[in-house]
Amino acid sequence: MLNLEKIIALIILIICIVYAYTSFVIMQANLLPFELNMTVLPNSLPKVISIFGIVISLFLILKKDEDIEKDEDQSKIDLNNVLNFYYGKALGIIFLMILYTLCLRPVGFILSSILFLFFSSFILGERKFIKLIIICFIGTTIIWLLLEKVLGIYMKPFPYLIQTLVS
Amino acid sequence: MFFNLRRIFLASTLFFSLGIASNVSAAEVDSIHFLIPGGAGGGWDGTARGTGEALTKAGLVGSASYENMSGGGGGKAIGYLIENASSNHGTLMVNSTPIVIRSLVGRFPHNFRDLTMIAGTIGDYAAIIAGKDSPYNNFADLVAAYKADPSSVSIGGGSVPGGMDHLVAAMAMEAAGADPTKVKYIPFDAGGKLNAAILAGEVSAGSTGFSEAVALAKAGEMKILAVTSSKRVPAFEDAPTLVEQGYDATFVNWRGFFAAPGLPKDKADAYRSVIAKMYDTSEWEEVRARNGWVNIHNPGDEFVSFLENQEDVIKSLMTKLGFL
Amino acid sequence: MLEGLYLGITAAFTFFNLVMVVSGCIIGTVIGMLPGLGPMSIIAIMIPIAISIGDPASALILLAGVYYGAIFGGSTSSILINAPGVAGTVATSFDGYPLARAGKAGKALTIAAISSFIGGTFGAILLFGFAPFLSKVALSFHSSEYFALMVLGLSAIAAFAGKGQVAKALMMAILGIMLATVGETALFNAPRFTAGIMNFQSGVGFITLAMAMFALPEAIYLILDPLRSKTKSGSKINNLRITLKEAKIIFPVITRQSFQGFFIGVLPGAGATIASFLSYAVERNLASTEEQKEFGKGSIKGLAAPETANNAACTGSFVPLLTLGIPGSGTTAILLGALIALNVQPGPRLMVDNPEIFWGVIISMYLGNIVLLILNLPLIPYIAKLLTIPRNYLIPFILFFTLMGSYIGQNNETELLLLIFLGFSATILKFANYPLPPLLIGFILGSMLENNFARAMNIYDGFGFIWERPMTAILLLLSVLLIFLPAIRSRLALRRQKIH
Numbered sequence: 001m002l003n004l005e006k007i008i009a010l011i012i013l014i015i016c017i018v019y020a021y022t023s024f025v026i027m028q029a030n031l032l033p034f035e036l037n038m039t040v041l042p043n044s045l046p047k048v049i050s051i052f053g054i055v056i057s058l059f060l061i062l063k064k065d066e067d068i069e070k071d072e073d074q075s076k077i078d079l080n081n082v083l084n085f086y087y088g089k090a091l092g093i094i095f096l097m098i099l100y101t102l103c104l105r106p107v108g109f110i111l112s113s114i115l116f117l118f119f120s121s122f123i124l125g126e127r128k129f130i131k132l133i134i135i136c137f138i139g140t141t142i143i144w145l146l147l148e149k150v151l152g153i154y155m156k157p158f159p160y161l162i163q164t165l166v167s
Numbered sequence: 168m169f170f171n172l173r174r175i176f177l178a179s180t181l182f183f184s185l186g187i188a189s190n191v192s193a194a195e196v197d198s199i200h201f202l203i204p205g206g207a208g209g210g211w212d213g214t215a216r217g218t219g220e221a222l223t224k225a226g227l228v229g230s231a232s233y234e235n236m237s238g239g240g241g242g243k244a245i246g247y248l249i250e251n252a253s254s255n256h257g258t259l260m261v262n263s264t265p266i267v268i269r270s271l272v273g274r275f276p277h278n279f280r281d282l283t284m285i286a287g288t289i290g291d292y293a294a295i296i297a298g299k300d301s302p303y304n305n306f307a308d309l310v311a312a313y314k315a316d317p318s319s320v321s322i323g324g325g326s327v328p329g330g331m332d333h334l335v336a337a338m339a340m341e342a343a344g345a346d347p348t349k350v351k352y353i354p355f356d357a358g359g360k361l362n363a364a365i366l367a368g369e370v371s372a373g374s375t376g377f378s379e380a381v382a383l384a385k386a387g388e389m390k391i392l393a394v395t396s397s398k399r400v401p402a403f404e405d406a407p408t409l410v411e412q413g414y415d416a417t418f419v420n421w422r423g424f425f426a427a428p429g430l431p432k433d434k435a436d437a438y439r440s441v442i443a444k445m446y447d448t449s450e451w452e453e454v455r456a457r458n459g460w461v462n463i464h465n466p467g468d469e470f471v472s473f474l475e476n477q478e479d480v481i482k483s484l485m486t487k488l489g490f491l
Numbered sequence: 492m493l494e495g496l497y498l499g500i501t502a503a504f505t506f507f508n509l510v511m512v513v514s515g516c517i518i519g520t521v522i523g524m525l526p527g528l529g530p531m532s533i534i535a536i537m538i539p540i541a542i543s544i545g546d547p548a549s550a551l552i553l554l555a556g557v558y559y560g561a562i563f564g565g566s567t568s569s570i571l572i573n574a575p576g577v578a579g580t581v582a583t584s585f586d587g588y589p590l591a592r593a594g595k596a597g598k599a600l601t602i603a604a605i606s607s608f609i610g611g612t613f614g615a616i617l618l619f620g621f622a623p624f625l626s627k628v629a630l631s632f633h634s635s636e637y638f639a640l641m642v643l644g645l646s647a648i649a650a651f652a653g654k655g656q657v658a659k660a661l662m663m664a665i666l667g668i669m670l671a672t673v674g675e676t677a678l679f680n681a682p683r684f685t686a687g688i689m690n691f692q693s694g695v696g697f698i699t700l701a702m703a704m705f706a707l708p709e710a711i712y713l714i715l716d717p718l719r720s721k722t723k724s725g726s727k728i729n730n731l732r733i734t735l736k737e738a739k740i741i742f743p744v745i746t747r748q749s750f751q752g753f754f755i756g757v758l759p760g761a762g763a764t765i766a767s768f769l770s771y772a773v774e775r776n777l778a779s780t781e782e783q784k785e786f787g788k789g790s791i792k793g794l795a796a797p798e799t800a801n802n803a804a805c806t807g808s809f810v811p812l813l814t815l816g817i818p819g820s821g822t823t824a825i826l827l828g829a830l831i832a833l834n835v836q837p838g839p840r841l842m843v844d845n846p847e848i849f850w851g852v853i854i855s856m857y858l859g860n861i862v863l864l865i866l867n868l869p870l871i872p873y874i875a876k877l878l879t880i881p882r883n884y885l886i887p888f889i890l891f892f893t894l895m896g897s898y899i900g901q902n903n904e905t906e907l908l909l910l911i912f913l914g915f916s917a918t919i920l921k922f923a924n925y926p927l928p929p930l931l932i933g934f935i936l937g938s939m940l941e942n943n944f945a946r947a948m949n950i951y952d953g954f955g956f957i958w959e960r961p962m963t964a965i966l967l968l969l970s971v972l973l974i975f976l977p978a979i980r981s982r983l984a985l986r987r988q989k990i991h
Contacts, residue, residue, distance in 0.1 A: 004919075004922060004923045005923040005924065005925075008919065008920060008923050008925065009662075012662060012666065015666075015669075016669075019669055019684070022684060027683070030681070032329075032489050032490060032680060032681075033489035034328065034329070034348065034488055034489045034490065034680075035328070035679070035680070038945075038949055039945075039948040039949050039952055039953055040678075040944065040945035040948045040949060042678070042679040042681065042683055043683075044945075045668075045672065045941045045944075045945075046669075046672055046683070046684075049665050049668050049669060049672075050669075052661075052665055053662070053665045053666075053669065056658055056661055056662045056665065057662060059658050060658050060659065060662060063658070077712060077716075077921055077922055077924075078716065078718070078719070079922075081716060081718060085715040085716055086714060086715055086716075086717065087715065089714055089715075090711050090714045090715050093711075093714055093890070094711070094911065094915060097890065097894065097911050098908065098911055100894070101894070101904050101907040101908055101911065102904065104898070104904060104907075105902075105904060113891065116887070116890075116891065117887045117888070117891060120886070120887040120890060121883050121884060121886075121887045124714065124882065124883045124886060124887070125883060126883035126884070135884060139888065139891075143895070146522075147899065151522070151528075151536050152216075152233065152536070153207055153235070153899055153900050154232060154233050154234045154235065154902070155898075155899075155902065156234070156902075206900050206901050207532060207535070207899075207900030207901075234902060235900050235901060235902055236901075236902045236903065237693065237901045237902070237903050237906075238689070238690050238693060238901075238903040238905060238906070239689035239690055239692045239693060240675065240692050240693055242689045242692065243689065243690065243903065243905075246689075272680070272681075274682070274689075274692060275689060318952070321949075321950055326677075327675065327676075327677060327678070327679060327680050328678075328679065328680045329680035330680075351949070353946055353949055353950060354677050354678055354946075355677065355946070356676075356677035356942055357821075357824070358824075359759060359817050359818040359819060359823075359824055360759060360760055360819075362816075362817050363629070363630065363759040363760065363811065363815075363817050363819075364633070364634070366630050366815065366817070367630040367631070367632070367633060369633045369634065369950065370950070382816055382831065382836055382838070383816055383817075383838070385836065386816060386836065386838035386839060386840055387839075388815070388816070388838065388839065457542070457832045458828075458832075459831070490680060
């Protein structure tokens with residue numbers, strides 16, 4: 001896992017270099033005549049932090065590995081079990097979230113939410129389908145009614161086809 | 168997080184539309200779907216929901232629904248309305264002065280001409296303000312100090328440099344025969360913070376919305392040096408206009424409604440007609456008074472020429488200031 | 492003043508007003524639990540109802556109940572699912588969520604409720620006694636002082652810079668500041684770092700980043716590691732008890748932060764967010780070396796400090812609102828709109844012209860605090876039990892609420908895709924032990940820091956404000972001192988050991 005740390009530092013270094021190039025070169029060239037009179041320019045802070053960013057990421061790449069303190073930190077990932085993690089399930093659910101996002105408008109809030117809740121629960125291993133469907137349906141409907149009818153916050157509820165049929 | 172006070176002010180409006188008009192048959196327009204190019208709780212949101220509330224309660228429109236679509240400072244909703252024009256004949260989008268400024272500086276590829284202009288409905292004037300202990304008692308004092316040494320006069324505002332508040336300050340200075348490019352403009356991220364800075368004496372003067380300044384001026388905390396209307400505003404008669412002080416500059420921050428491009432003329436006229444009738448209803452008066460809005464009605468072609476004129480003024484000013 | 496107290500009590504204590512405050516608290520708590528609906532949107536939603544009541548005192552009592560309820564509801568989602576819905580509760584999840592994971596959700600919620608209550612109560616008392624005087628304090632802060640305050644707030648990052656982690660914590664803070672520079676700011680005309688993508692013009696939303704850094708990686712981790720879902724010592728989860736020892740530990744924290752939080756809240760340019768980060772930074776630096784190690788891993792001090800401070804600050808923000816008519820935050824700006832719609836003009840004349848409203852508001856805030864505590868303490872065991880819902884149902888709903896947090900009221904799918912991408916990246920960062928809270932601290936404070944710094948520089952045409960404004964200099968010195976205090980202390984302890 002220590003390699004991962006360095007790879008991330010390298011990616012951050014690349015981001016910082018792109019950021020630095022943008023603030024030192026591109027933004028400098030695009031400054032408006034008005035802005036040249038100002039003491040702090042739009043690229044002043046970006047310049048400073050990009051240099052800090054490059055220095056620190058270089059340090060992270062080059063520094064020697066240290067022993068990390070063993071502690072009962074709840075926010076850290078327990079790496080002892082890392083080989084047994086359900087990577088497939090996690091990726092599946094991330095994919096499902098993207099799909100859900102793309103469906104929200106064309107399919108509408110209610111149907112896509114029910115399907116999202118159903119399939120993510122399915123991926124996690126739930127097999128009591130009838131109970132699951134009922135819970136997904138009730139949960140989605142309550143949230144939608146709360147938002148739409150009580151709070152007046154609009155979300156397109158139905159697919160285009162049904163929407164036009166209703167109206 | 169940083170809501171402009173002006174927007175918030177307009178936002179305190181009815182969200183509930185439970186008591187939708189009972190006599191749907193009498194409505195001239197069956198339904199309007201309002202498209203709001205920003206999040207719930209902002210100024211556009213308040214305008215759309217307030218207008219919809221008045222229209223439905225007065226029985227002019229059968230029902231109203233509201234869709235928020237934020238992104239790209241309003242550009243996303245404009246793009247959406249243009250791309251899906253044919254399926255959005257029942258949609259009205261709310262917008263305001265920034266659509267002119269933002270399309271001039273190229274923040275989004277479209278401009279107001281790409282949409283069907285329905286009507287400008289309400290607005291707010293701009294005001295130049297100073298704290299109660301400030302040495303400036305009228306706009307001439309401020310101009311004199313500015314002409315003596317532009318860098319000694321800092322003018323705060325609630326918009327970005329090159330935004331509305333900055334342009335108003337520059338426009339007023341230009342009308343006074345001073346160099347508008349030398350205005351030392353200090354941007355604040357919300358109207359409330361600008362007001363605090365003025366009371367604290369951090370900036371010499373401020374450029375802000377008139378309705379925002381009225382409350383503090385009435386309380387005697389602030390002086391309104393000038394307002395950008397052509398005649399004094401009834402809400403606060405004590406505030407002198409720029410024009411009467413001898414500076415030929417006026418400015419209105421309007422809010423109005425747009426529809427999809429290619430909207431059939433009869434539909435557009437129906438929308439214009441219900442909006443025109445709305446002004447005479449007590450329901451509208453209630454919404455308007457609650458939000459402190461000023462009626463500035465510009466239907467159809469008048470709206471087009473108003474916008475074109477405003478675009479010209481802003482364009483020449485922004486060119487002079489170096490933003491274009 | 493006693494007359495004011497009498498006026499306030501007679502205005503607030505009617506049966507109708509008690510019904511108002513109870514319903515306000517319930518509505519606020521329930522809706523506030525949904526990430527994405529913070530106090531500001533909930534109050535905006537409630538305003539029409541409040542206005543239809545007609546009587547300004549009752550309307551404000553309802554809104555005050557909603558306000559406090561929403562803040563408490565927001566803390567709940569921070570503690571239970573690591574989803575801070577508003578910036579003011581980000582610091583709450585630093586220690587609240589680890590406590591909940593350790594099976595102490597009930598205790599964490601109780602500490603949050605009690606700290607909030609005491610913070611709010613102290614705030615109301617201070618407001619009651621010193622509001623007119625404090626309005627002068629509110630105006631003594633200029634951009635340069637705010638800049639110094641933000642520097643002070645950034646020292647909270649130190650809490651996540653443990654052994655071998657200093658560079659990583661700084662790296663994350665810098666990434667956060669970089670993200671904050673994307674899009675438009677109040678300062679400059681053109682949006683920055685948008686790569687020509689129109690959606691980036693508005694920048695990255697706070698909720699989106701908070702969900703992506705905290706809630707989503709945690710949910711993904713729950714999916715990855717089935718062992719993590721097994722809540723440790725499940726029987727204790729709805730145990731509310733705080734031991735006497737714990738009470739003794741958090742008591743000084745709560746007292747200090749009630750005052751500090753309130754004063755930060757009084758400043759129109761600061762507010763609850765800054766107050767919570769500052770309280771976290773200050774309490775961590777004041778704590779003993781042993782206790783410091785606990786911060787960020789489930790310290791009860793680290794939970795009590797921001798919870799006290801953000802509530803006290805919310806009360807404090809009423810000072811500029813009521814005495815000057817100046818709103819310091821989005822929420823108070825909406826309240827100002829409501830007051831004006833009710834024909835009440837806040838400002839220096841309010842105390843003279845409408846004393847019953849001025850004092851009624853203060854008493855009603857106090858009442859809101861009490862009612863909230865009484866209502867919520869019995870509910871906490873049930874709220875905490877939400878965590879015992881089987882993971883097959885719990886995780887999908889956590890994901891659903893996380894996504895909805897940045898979609899509700901925005902309808903912007905691009906923002907959701909960004910949320911998923913950032914959440915995925917954050918999970919990988921978590922694997923490599925990069926601490927995520929500094930990123931969010933950098934993001935929130937970075938833009939405020941830049942805004943105030945640039946304003947001060949432009950007004951003074953350079954660094955002049957540091958020596959021309961003594962308060963700025965003092966605050967900057969104080970922040971340097973706070974950052975180095977732990978190091979100085981351990982150095983001194985080492986020397987003492989050598990002597991012995």
